[in-house]
Amino acid sequence: MPSIVVDQLRIDFPLYHGQSRSLKRHVGDRLSSLRPGSPAAHLVQDGRERTIVSVLQDISFSLAPGERLGLIGRNGAGKTTLLRSLAGIYEPVHGRVRLEGSIGTLLDSSLGMNVELTGRENIRLFALHGGLSKQQTAQLDQDVEAFADLGSYMDMPVKAYSSGMTVRLAFGLATAMTPQILLMDEWFLAGDGAFMNKARERLEAMVQHADILVISTHQPDIMRKWCTRVIWLENGKIRMDGPPDEVLEVYLTA
Numbered sequence: 001m002p003s004i005v006v007d008q009l010r011i012d013f014p015l016y017h018g019q020s021r022s023l024k025r026h027v028g029d030r031l032s033s034l035r036p037g038s039p040a041a042h043l044v045q046d047g048r049e050r051t052i053v054s055v056l057q058d059i060s061f062s063l064a065p066g067e068r069l070g071l072i073g074r075n076g077a078g079k080t081t082l083l084r085s086l087a088g089i090y091e092p093v094h095g096r097v098r099l100e101g102s103i104g105t106l107l108d109s110s111l112g113m114n115v116e117l118t119g120r121e122n123i124r125l126f127a128l129h130g131g132l133s134k135q136q137t138a139q140l141d142q143d144v145e146a147f148a149d150l151g152s153y154m155d156m157p158v159k160a161y162s163s164g165m166t167v168r169l170a171f172g173l174a175t176a177m178t179p180q181i182l183l184m185d186e187w188f189l190a191g192d193g194a195f196m197n198k199a200r201e202r203l204e205a206m207v208q209h210a211d212i213l214v215i216s217t218h219q220p221d222i223m224r225k226w227c228t229r230v231i232w233l234e235n236g237k238i239r240m241d242g243p244p245d246e247v248l249e250v251y252l253t254a
């Protein structure tokens, strides 16, 4: 059964080592002048003279099939970092992240695609990684081609695509195989009108199959429509966790 368990997750990024006196002084000045709650308040100095950004602190939650989680928070709150931690791109400094089930990610537009290869070749590569049969590969090819609607670009190298075209292909691929867990950053929703309608239909169809969705978005209407639960991140911590309407009501008036 697919699930996500995040337990006391902490993610830090080292910024500077204390080699440079002027740098140290600059950071020291900044740290002492910060107001509590300001966006940069998670800059800290550790015992080894390093300045680190403490991006996520003490994050715990779990998700079961059918749950669709929206992540909200101001710029820099830690939403993308949390998604990347779930995807295994970042290792926890402390705590643990456990995902059970097949995972699909829509986090960056390249999606591990080889830009030197054509769209069609990338589909075959994707099929090869997924261990698909010849028949399944042909189906995947047909399905993604119809969805991405790239015309003759399908047989051109991905490096010749616009960013919107790359998103179409990436979205088509990531949603073709119905992963049990889908991790998605909101800018994937930034396609043109007709594509957006198709993308939503396809994603909604996936989510209905008791999969787990985690999406980061600044759009309250998406949260209300797609999510069963919302976590509000503030300066790397969970400020509120609950049903979309409850969390959004407080968030939008804060």
Ligand SMILES: Nc1ncnc2c1ncn2[C@@H]1O[C@H](COP(=O)(O)OP(=O)(O)OP(=O)(O)O)[C@@H](O)[C@H]1O
Residues within 6 Å of the ligand: 013, 053, 055, 073, 074, 075, 076, 077, 078, 079, 080, 081, 082
């Ligand atoms: N590799 C890194 N090195 C240092 N700091 C980083 C790194 N990645 C992210 N950060 C910092 O971590 C904080 C959280 O970034 P993140 O991208 O997760 O925020 P976000 O909530 O997704 O923001 P936005 O809504 O603007 O996309 C920010 O202060 C950012 O500058």
